[in-house]
Amino acid sequence: MSDRPTDPRPITEARLLAMVNASGDSFWETDVERHFVHISDNMCRMMGYAREEIHGRNVMEFMTPEYRAEILTHAAQRGTPDNPLAHIHPLRHTGEFFRKDGARLWIETVSVPVFDDAGLHIGYFGITRDVTERKRAEQDLRRANERLEAQLAHIQALHAQMREQAIRDELTGVHNRRHFVEVAEREMERARRQGAMLSLVMLDIDHFKRVNDDHGHPVGDAALKAVGALLGETTRSGDLAFRLGGEEFAVLLMGMGHDGAIERAEIWRTALADVRIPIEGSSLRLTASFGVATFPAHANSVVELMKVADARMYLAKAQGRDQVIGQPLP
Numbered sequence: 001m002s003d004r005p006t007d008p009r010p011i012t013e014a015r016l017l018a019m020v021n022a023s024g025d026s027f028w029e030t031d032v033e034r035h036f037v038h039i040s041d042n043m044c045r046m047m048g049y050a051r052e053e054i055h056g057r058n059v060m061e062f063m064t065p066e067y068r069a070e071i072l073t074h075a076a077q078r079g080t081p082d083n084p085l086a087h088i089h090p091l092r093h094t095g096e097f098f099r100k101d102g103a104r105l106w107i108e109t110v111s112v113p114v115f116d117d118a119g120l121h122i123g124y125f126g127i128t129r130d131v132t133e134r135k136r137a138e139q140d141l142r143r144a145n146e147r148l149e150a151q152l153a154h155i156q157a158l159h160a161q162m163r164e165q166a167i168r169d170e171l172t173g174v175h176n177r178r179h180f181v182e183v184a185e186r187e188m189e190r191a192r193r194q195g196a197m198l199s200l201v202m203l204d205i206d207h208f209k210r211v212n213d214d215h216g217h218p219v220g221d222a223a224l225k226a227v228g229a230l231l232g233e234t235t236r237s238g239d240l241a242f243r244l245g246g247e248e249f250a251v252l253l254m255g256m257g258h259d260g261a262i263e264r265a266e267i268w269r270t271a272l273a274d275v276r277i278p279i280e281g282s283s284l285r286l287t288a289s290f291g292v293a294t295f296p297a298h299a300n301s302v303v304e305l306m307k308v309a310d311a312r313m314y315l316a317k318a319q320g321r322d323q324v325i326g327q328p329l330p
């Protein structure tokens, strides 16, 4: 047996209330319909009302419209729209209330249903705490995060735009030579690993110098744009068109064998015949010379593939232009 003296005083409601008050939290009781029947001093202080101003009023009256709407939505989902704050188990929730002076107050509440000795539900009691500062800090943090995310998205978009500009030919909109080298190396490695084919079609507009000389540089630019548009629009998805420089273009055909690539080149050659470049009072027709080479049949590296396609393209020029050459050189 311990000889320490035991506290002889019973734990009375008054002592419990004093403890809750001392903790800084607020205590309240409501009837089943949620009218306040008891409010602690702290609760009055927190809400900025005198006790008699709260007593008998419904909890919902003090809620902000947003919080009330949230409660009513949940109640409708639970099937208790007539008594939106009803619950039969202890419940913790956080919501926004108005103080008497109109200030908004975030309140965290633990609410417990109360039953009489016969087991009849007679109301609720609960402990409530002002968590406005915590909520504000959370909101500030969330807003700061949202701002950061928006900035990040903006930077990513700028980065993507810069990357896009870096790999595009400004005049024609097809990819540029730098990107060609990058993509061709990558795709040839992929083809090597997968035992696949990779074809290169190179084309050079015929007598392009004359276009510039006879009609001016802007017409030359328009012709380059028209060829870029034709290639860009008619290249299969997965394949890529490039302007290698001047009036020279290339298309990389991923997984495409030699015969298929020659067929594609013929399609572009024919389509080019339908392109009209407007010039004063008339229009200009273009032709181009094409060279086609395929990995691994004709080359084992990008440099070699370009060399073979280029040589065939110049053979097409030498043989009269406006044609596709894919056969080995004589």
Ligand SMILES: Nc1nc2c(ncn2[C@@H]2O[C@H](COP(=O)(O)OP(=O)(O)OP(=O)(O)O)[C@@H](O)[C@H]2O)c(=O)[nH]1
Residues within 6 Å of the ligand: 171, 204, 205, 206, 207, 208, 209, 210, 212, 216, 217, 218, 219, 220, 221, 224, 245, 246, 247, 317, 321
């Ligand atoms: N308008 C315009 N012309 C360009 C551009 N880049 C290169 N050129 C011109 O393209 C012409 C290329 O001419 P050449 O290489 O002699 O060849 P070509 O006249 O096409 O003759 P073939 O290739 O033998 O059929 C030159 O006059 C260049 O100035 C450009 O961005 N815009």
